[in-house]
Amino acid sequence: MIEARQQTLKEPVCFEGIGVHTGHQVSLVVKPAPVDHGFVFVRIDLEGHPKVPAEVSYVVDTARGTTIAHDDVFIHTIEHLLSALIGIGVDNALIEIDGDEVPILDGSSACFAEKIKDSGMIEQESFRKCFAVSEPIAVEKSGMSLTALPYEGLRISFTIEYEHPYLPEQSKSYLYSSDTFIEEVARARTFCFDFEVDYLKNKGLIKGGSLENAVVITDQGILNENLRFEDEFVRHKILDIIGDLVLLGSRINAHIVSHKSGHHLNVELVKALKKEILKQEGVENPPKKNLMKQGRVLSVNDIQQIIPHRYPFLLIDRIIETDGEKTAVGLKNVTVNEPFFQGHFPGHMIMPGVLILEALAQTAACLMLAKVDKEGLIAYFMSMDQVKFRRPVLPGDTLLLKVVLVRARNKVGAVEGHAYVGEEVVAQGRFKFAFVDEEK
Ligand SMILES: [Zn+2]
Numbered sequence: 001m002i003e004a005r006q007q008t009l010k011e012p013v014c015f016e017g018i019g020v021h022t023g024h025q026v027s028l029v030v031k032p033a034p035v036d037h038g039f040v041f042v043r044i045d046l047e048g049h050p051k052v053p054a055e056v057s058y059v060v061d062t063a064r065g066t067t068i069a070h071d072d073v074f075i076h077t078i079e080h081l082l083s084a085l086i087g088i089g090v091d092n093a094l095i096e097i098d099g100d101e102v103p104i105l106d107g108s109s110a111c112f113a114e115k116i117k118d119s120g121m122i123e124q125e126s127f128r129k130c131f132a133v134s135e136p137i138a139v140e141k142s143g144m145s146l147t148a149l150p151y152e153g154l155r156i157s158f159t160i161e162y163e164h165p166y167l168p169e170q171s172k173s174y175l176y177s178s179d180t181f182i183e184e185v186a187r188a189r190t191f192c193f194d195f196e197v198d199y200l201k202n203k204g205l206i207k208g209g210s211l212e213n214a215v216v217i218t219d220q221g222i223l224n225e226n227l228r229f230e231d232e233f234v235r236h237k238i239l240d241i242i243g244d245l246v247l248l249g250s251r252i253n254a255h256i257v258s259h260k261s262g263h264h265l266n267v268e269l270v271k272a273l274k275k276e277i278l279k280q281e282g283v284e285n286p287p288k289k290n291l292m293k294q295g296r297v298l299s300v301n302d303i304q305q306i307i308p309h310r311y312p313f314l315l316i317d318r319i320i321e322t323d324g325e326k327t328a329v330g331l332k333n334v335t336v337n338e339p340f341f342q343g344h345f346p347g348h349m350i351m352p353g354v355l356i357l358e359a360l361a362q363t364a365a366c367l368m369l370a371k372v373d374k375e376g377l378i379a380y381f382m383s384m385d386q387v388k389f390r391r392p393v394l395p396g397d398t399l400l401l402k403v404v405l406v407r408a409r410n411k412v413g414a415v416e417g418h419a420y421v422g423e424e425v426v427a428q429g430r431f432k433f434a435f436v437d438e439e440k
Contacts, residue, residue, distance in 0.1 A: 004127065004128050005123040005124055005125070005126065005127055005128065006035055006036070006091040006092060006123070006124040006126050006127065006128050007089050007090055007091055007092075007121045007122065007123055007124060008032045008033055008034075008037075008090060008091065008092040008093060008121065008122060008124060009030060009031065009032045009090060009093060009116060009119065009120070009121055009122075010032070010119060010120035010121060010122050011032070011119055011120070012029050012030065012031045012032070013029070013030045013115055013116050013119050014027065014028070014029050014030075015027070015028045015029075015030070015103055015105065015111070015112065015115070016028070016103065017103025017104060017105050018103060018104065018208040019076060019077060019099065019100070019101025019102065019103060019104060019207075019208050020065075020077060020101070020104035020107070020190075020206055020207075020208045020209050020213055020214070021064065021065060021076055021077060021101060021204075021205045021206060021207060021208065021209075022076060022099075022100060022101045022207060022208065023207030023208040024099045024100065024101055024208075025099070026097060026098055026099030026100075026101060026102070026103050027097070027098050027099075028081075028095060028096065028097045028098075028102060028103060029095070029096045029097075030081075030085070030093050030094075030095050030112075030116060031093060031094040031095070031096065032092070032093070032094075032122075033092040033093050033094045034092060034124075035092065035124045035125060035126040036092070036126060036388075037092040037093075037094070038053065038054065038055070038091070038092060038249055039053070039054040039082060039085060039092070039093050039095060039246060040052070040053045040054065040093075040094055040095065041053075041054065041068070041075045041078070041095045041096075041097055042094060042095065042096045042097070043073050043075070043097060043098075043100075044096045044097065044098050045097075045098040045099060046073060050070060050071070050073045051070070052068050052069060052070045052073055052074075052075050053068075053070075054068060054078060054082055054246055054247060055068075055247055055249050056247040056248065056249075056267060056270045056271055056274055058070055059247065059267050060074070061076075062262070062263035062264040062266075062267050063205075063263075063264075064200065064205055064206075064263075065077040065078075065079065065263060066078050066079045066243070066244055066247075066263045066266075066267065074100045075097065075100060075101070075102065076100055076101035076102070077101050077102050077104065078102055078243070079239075079240050079243030079244055079263065080102065080104070080105075080107075080108065080109045080112065080190075080239065080240075080243060081095070081102045081109070081112050081243075082243040082244075082246040082247075083109045083185075083186070083239050083240065083242045083243030083246070084109035084110075084112035084113035084116065084186060084243075085112070085113075085116065085246070086242060086243070086245075086246050086251075087109065087113055087176075087178065087181035087182070087185065087186055087239075087242055088113050088116060088117045088121070088178055088181060088182065088186075089121060089178040090116065090121060091124075091128060091251075092124070104190075104208060104209075104213045104214075105213065106189060106212065106213055107189035107190040107212075107213035107214045107215070108186060108187050108188055108189045108190070108228075108236070108239070109185070109186040109187075109239055109243075110182065110186045110187045112186075113181065113182050113186040114182060114186075117182065128251055129250040129251065130250060130251040130252065130253055131248065131250045131251070131252050131253070131273065131276075131277050132150070132252075132253040132254075133148045133149065133150050133151070133252065133253065133254035133273070133276075134150055135150065136148065136149050136150075137269070137272050137273060137276060139265055139268040139269045139272055140265075141264070141265055141268070143260065144259060144260040144261050144262070144265050145257075145258070145259045145260075145261070145265075146256070146257070146258045146259070146261040146265045146266065146268070146269045147256070147257045147258075148252070148254040148255070148256050148269060148273060149254060149255040149256075149257065150253075150254065150255070151253060151254050151255035152253060153175060153176065153253060154175075154176040154251075154252060154253060154254060154256070155173060155174065155175045155176065155254075155255045155256070156173070156174050156176065156238050156241060156242070156255075156256045156258070157171070157172070157173040157174075157255065157256070157257045157258070158171065158172055158173075158174075158234050158237050158238050158241070158258045158261075159171040159234070159258065159259050159260065160233060160234050160237055160260060161259075161260055162193075164193065164217070164219070165219050166217055166218065166219060166220065166221055166222075167217055167233060170231050170233055170234040171234060172231055172234045172235060172238065174235075174238050176242070181242075184235070185235055185238055185239050185242065186239065187228050187229075187235075188228060188229060188232045188233075188235035188236035188238075188239055189213070189214060189215050189228065189232060189236060190213070190214050190215070190236055191214060191215040191216070191217060191232075191233055191236060192206070192209075192214055192215075192216060192217070193216075193217050193218075194216055194217065194218045194223070197209075197216070211223055211224050215227065215232065215233075217233075237258070237261075240262075240263065240266070241256065241258060241261070241266050244263060244266035244267060244270060245266070245270060247267065247270045248270050248273055248274060248277075249274075250277065252273065256269075281428075297318065297319060297320060297321070297322075298318060298319035298322070298366065298370075299318055300314075300316075300317055300318055302319075303316060303318070303319065303362075303366055306365070306366050306369050306370050307362055307365045307366060307369060307378075307379075308378060309362060312338075312339040312340075313358075314362070315332055315355060315358055315359035315362055316330040316331065316332050316359055316362050316363055316366070316401065317330075317331055317332055317333055318330070318331050319331075319363065319366055319367075320400075322366075322367060324367075324370065325405070326404060326405045327367070327402070327403065327404050327405070328363055328364070328366060328367040328402075328403050329363070329400055329401065329402050329403075330359065330360075330362065330363030330366065330400075330401035330403075331398065331399070331400060331401070332359050332398070332399040332401065333398050333399075334351055334393055334394070334395060334396065334397045334398070334399060335395060335396070336349070336395040336396070338351070338395070340352055340355060341395065349394060349395050350392045350393065350394065351392070351393035351394070351397075353389045353427060356389075356393060356399065356419050356426065356427040357384065357387065357417075357427065357429055357431075359399060359401050359419065360401050360403060360415075360417035360418075360419055360427070360429070360431070361379070361381065361417075361431055361433070363401040363403050363417070364379075364403040364405075364413070364415040364417060364431060364433070365379040365433070367403060367405065367415075368405065368408065368413050368415075368433070368435075369435075376437065377435040377436060377437060378435070378436055378437075379413070379433040379434070379435055380433060380434050380435075380436055381431065381432075381433060382412070382432040382433060382434050383431070383432045384429050384430070384431055385429065385430040385431075385432075386428070386429055386430050387427070387428070387429035387430075388427065388428050388429070389426070389427045390424070390425050390426055390427065390428070391421065391424060391425075391426045392426075393419075393421060393426050393427075397421045398421065399419055399420070399421060399426070400419070400420040400421075401417065401419050401420075402417065402418045402419075402420065403415045403416070403417045404416045404417075406430070410435075411434055411435050412432060412433065412434055412435070413432070413433045413435070414430065414431065414432045414433075415430070415431050415433075416428075416429075416430050417429055417430075417431065
């Protein structure tokens, strides 16, 4: 597969409209964002402008649409906008919104996709991340199923089935391409059955619903004037699943085969895929503190024999596990007395991300410099790569710093590091070091 570069918007693009479920009038601005940013919503109507990333761990509801939330900050019905963005080839965007639901516009993704594409996109310096499914991953629930199979590219094969005289069944297989997305998928509108309307209204949903933004199906046909495609319904389900797959945080190479799945099952598949990604990244096996007795354990005094760092810059308290060759686990108790908390930030203490990387690097230096032939050397950073910060580290947290040596030559070493708090990865990255003589 040809590696493609990440893209973002050339300039901000504005939309206005009502939310189909809440009926709220909202304005939304999709803005350019840096490499590896992904899609993040910002509620500009709320104090402090809280953010909600479009990631599967933030999904809180999947009834008639996908809702994400962080604490009490909600964004409803995100899927059509996300589908439009990823569909036309956008990878990074900041989405400012002044309400709690993305506007429904005409019930499809076409307005979003066309306007953003017309205003232009720019290529960014990094390549896209793409997760290639290597073995089948399946989820199912009460007669519905959804499977991701190994495939070169992204294909979605969808079948819908209803016990309904007008719409008993529809199937379509779509090979994704940003060139065909608007024409073949984005224009398909959302739909519901006439007998559902009262039920949904009673549940407090579809307050903004109308024939302007949804196709309504009766036993005899549709209430709208016409369909955009004969198989518009199944095309819309493909649109929805493309939007929900965005929550994976990575593009995907797979053949997705769906039998009647909706947002709930789509999100379940994304969770299963995410688990597989974390497993492949080696993130799913956090070190266990009770392994302290295994291997060689270095006290803070031992550590100071190996690396030259001292207060306030010695950022590991001990090495709790090491095979002396390829792996080491350092431990750092983060207390309220850390000098950096004074200024980072007053009244809002967060350990600087770069210091977590430094702590990983010090753990790696302990591993590599403990060898006899490296005595008297200091390790200098040469590069950092694939760095990610996943969660803030706060006073009271115990950092476990797991490093794995991936390459070691005489004067250069490369390690992969993951920092954990409990079972959760808080930061990760790949580092290269050069070993230099202390005297020089
Ligand atoms: Zn939809």
